Amino acid sequence: MFEAYGPQHWWPGDSPFEIIMGAILTQNTNWTNVEKAISNLKEAGLLNPRGLNHIDKDQLAELIRPSGYFNIKAKRLKAFMAFLFRHFKGDLDAMFSLNLTEIRKALLEVKGIGPETADSILLYAGNYPAFVVDAYTKRIFSRLAILHEEHTYHQIQDYFMAHLEEDVQLYNEYHALIVRHGKEHCKTKPLCKECPLLDIPCPMGQGM
DNA sequence: GACCAGGCACATC
DNA sequence: GATGTGCATGGT
Numbered sequence: 001m002f003e004a005y006g007p008q009h010w011w012p013g014d015s016p017f018e019i020i021m022g023a024i025l026t027q028n029t030n031w032t033n034v035e036k037a038i039s040n041l042k043e044a045g046l047l048n049p050r051g052l053n054h055i056d057k058d059q060l061a062e063l064i065r066p067s068g069y070f071n072i073k074a075k076r077l078k079a080f081m082a083f084l085f086r087h088f089k090g091d092l093d094a095m096f097s098l099n100l101t102e103i104r105k106a107l108l109e110v111k112g113i114g115p116e117t118a119d120s121i122l123l124y125a126g127n128y129p130a131f132v133v134d135a136y137t138k139r140i141f142s143r144l145a146i147l148h149e150e151h152t153y154h155q156i157q158d159y160f161m162a163h164l165e166e167d168v169q170l171y172n173e174y175h176a177l178i179v180r181h182g183k184e185h186c187k188t189k190p191l192c193k194e195c196p197l198l199d200i201p202c203p204m205g206q207g208m
Numbered sequence: 209g210a211c212c213a214g215g216c217a218c219a220t221c
Numbered sequence: 222g223a224t225g226t227g228c229a230t231g232g233t
Contacts, residue, residue: 026215027216028228029215030232031214065229068231069229076216092226098209113216114217117216132223134215135213135214178214179214185233210233212231212232217227221222
């Protein structure tokens with residue numbers, strides 16, 4: 001994929017804080033819609049911890065409206081801000097001074113941050129070696145008969161991390177390339193019946 | 209007009 | 222534990 005597409009320069013964002021906001025806003029949402037929401041926040045001068053911590057939740061919802069699910073996402077952004085200020089006084093560097101295991105566990109306790117969002121934050125905002133698994137990862141690699149759609153997030157993550165060097169830049173590029181390829185070639189949800197690789201047994205075992 | 213997009217929490221059985 | 226549902230905009 002790298003030979004075909006080249007470097008993807010992920011995550012698209014100017015600062016770790018912007019990357020974190022984008023990670024929450026892009027949940028089940030087209031990135032172009034997220035860009036509009038981020039643009040609104042930028043214009044309002046709110047794309048920084050202090051600004052987002054102070055804004056009213058309903059006003060925030062209005063600004064991020066284009067990203068969809070705007071009420072629930074406003075709540076999730078505010079939940080992260082509460083977490084950031086409660087534990088780290090609003091200082092991202094302080095948050096990223098924790099080790100991978102500590103910070104991942106803490107992030108997952110924030111309502112609205114699940115495994116993919118947590119790992120996106122860790123990898124792309126914090127430069128931790130956390131492999132990100134998303135819908136495209138499942139779709140593409142299940143079509144290649146390398147894994148099943150039914151495998152859990154962590155089973156899939158473990159599979160990739162067990163077979164790849166622990167390398168932040170590799171994880172960064174790999175996930176970005178998966179998304180790039182998925183957007184261009186794997187847009188439909190139903191399994192590709194024509195895929196010649198479907199007969200290959202799943203190396204992770206059956207019945208999961 | 210239907211379908212989809214870089215998930216997640218929560219209710220119900 | 223598994224299965225189902227709400228959340229919502231904008232592009233194809």
